[in-house]
Amino acid sequence: MTESVASSVLAAPVSPPADASSSLAVPAPRLTSLSHGGGCGCKIAPGVLAELLERHVPLPAFPHLIVGPDTADDAAVYRLNDEQALIATTDFFMPIVDDPYDFGRIAATNALSDVYAMGGRPILALALVGMPISVLPHGVIAAVLRGGEDVCAEAGIPVAGGHSIDSVEPIYGLAALGLVHPQYVKRNATAQAGDVLVLGKALGVGVLSAALKKDQLDASGYAAMIATTTQLNRPGITLAMLPGVHALTDVTGFGLLGHTLELARGAQLTAHLDYAALPWLPGVEGLARAGVFTGASGRNWAAYGAEVTLDEALPVMAQTLLTDPQTSGGLLVACAAETVPEVLAVFREEGFAAASVIGEMRAGAARVVVT
Template sequence: MTESASAAVPAGFLPVATVPRLTSLSHGGGCGCKIAPGVLANLLKRHMPLPAFPHLMVGPDTADDAAVYRLNDEQALIATTDFFMPIVDDAYDFGRIAATNALSDVYAMGGTPILALALVGMPISVLPHDTIAAVLRGGEDVCAEAGIPIAGGHSIDSVEPIYGLAALGLVHPQHVKRNATAQAGDVLVLGKALGVGVLAAALKQNQLDAAGYAALIATTTQLNRPGIALAALPQVHALTDVTGFGLLGHTLELARGAQLTARLRYAALPWLPGVEAFAQAGIATGASGRNWNAYRTGVTLAPRLPAIAQALLTDPQTSGGLLVACAPEAVPDVLTLFYEQGFAAATVIGEMRAGAAQVEVV
């Protein structure tokens, strides 16, 4: 046959040799591509404060995880959105991670997701349509696991691949958990191991093996469902999830919201397999340095900490774990809720104390 191979290529298909890695198409990945916290704070300062809305229970004033609007005495609506560029090259896994991350903010407010809308930006002429479809399928499968539909959405043809969700949830108004209501004496419990940004950076440099990749996918696609049960515990005083601003950044938000000192014990922090070795080899994300520059004035690191501590503590977490501030007597119940739902890395990492609004790491 004299017909060229290219003449038989169907629309939306690219030969394997020409398909680029997803992570090569974006300048950042996952929650590491957030606007730097210092820049974001400066941008938000330029806006006029919101007028009073009596039914708006949670707005932008404390940098909380989602907005909450009281519907009636029994229900409050949680609304949030999250989207980003690829953190991995596998399209299906990218969709799963992005969807899990977006739903996390509903769980972090103590809510139950009810539906989602897909937010899709893809370079249509660069990526095979099958690849884009796999991203969407990953998001759909996570939402199915959460028991909700993707009921619509919006798509654009963009230079970089972008995917995420606008997510809605419901919570009883008395069970809303904020990031600004921790109390002195509270114990801090973290639900997932840390180091997602470091592993993602290692993946991009072709240094992450199959076991490391499996650990990365397992943690970033684990839905933070314990947030629903945690919300029903009156001795859980504050709740957030650890994402793009790293453990230090999100703990500092807790401290500033409550006007307390958060003390973290570095030796108690759980790390994903291989993270510390990669950090010692100098593997980190650019977002880690931006995070440190943004909030270093609110953080004190003990001199005895290892040299890699700063990079690890500021490492951006994509679809990271819940951070719980609870009364000491509630710790067994909190840990049990995590363990029963498969969060084996959940552990106590510190406490809240009277003092200046800052984070101390000892």
């Protein structure tokens, strides 16, 4: 049963000003200082997660469950009738930025991305809130909630309730529901040999977030990070209806290599990535060369590096950048070569200027090759 998030978190709800922390008598602590990780970089490492899931008891047969946990897809999909399937997903994390309103917007955008990655249209969300009530002023917490609500309003859906707890670290996210025609459900396991890979957003969010935490991110870098992490992946709705689009996912905490490897494993194909074609957010490559990155990059590589081949001619920081955790990252599309112009046009029409062709799927063992 859902509850009123604002009333359960805040003893006396307030309407914060644009900068919720600036008007407080006692300065609020930096949100990122209250958590051991941030954004999708605080996901359980892929290797540890795989070990945990090995002990999972297989589900009995549910004939209407179109997508379950078997392929590590972005969301569950349950067939309601011949015209509708329900998409269900949840995503939450600790702060990636210090501004509470931006934190709420990023977390909500990231959660809704999984619905778009399945080809669906969101219909409602429930807020998931964990906050250190005795540490953070109520105005700060209210600003987080407002950020999430504003993104959901942009997506055309309500935050219809939720659940909250008093926790040691600040946590926020959504449980999101969406609808899609069963015919247009897109999975991450159905790429075909010869498919071209198209990425919707520029990479490097993890590097920028690490720079922010070290006070090494300037205003333009912060603006670029907020712009990409709060851009809804709405092209997924249209892309799913294109006959030439065979597989779809989004790039988040496991980095570009990790999510591309999921495509390769699901299709039992080799994914070839062109490093020179990858789009990067401004300043990311320079920061990486200077040694600015998150600990999640190393954990990601340790989990799946054995299934990746990196060309020896690649830059020294290539491994770090390719495993960089992306919070609210872009859609990764596997489509027929003749569909590429249409796919890029869909991205451009929605304002995704960084959308780029980055590789292709070829016959071979399930792995990723980067040249």
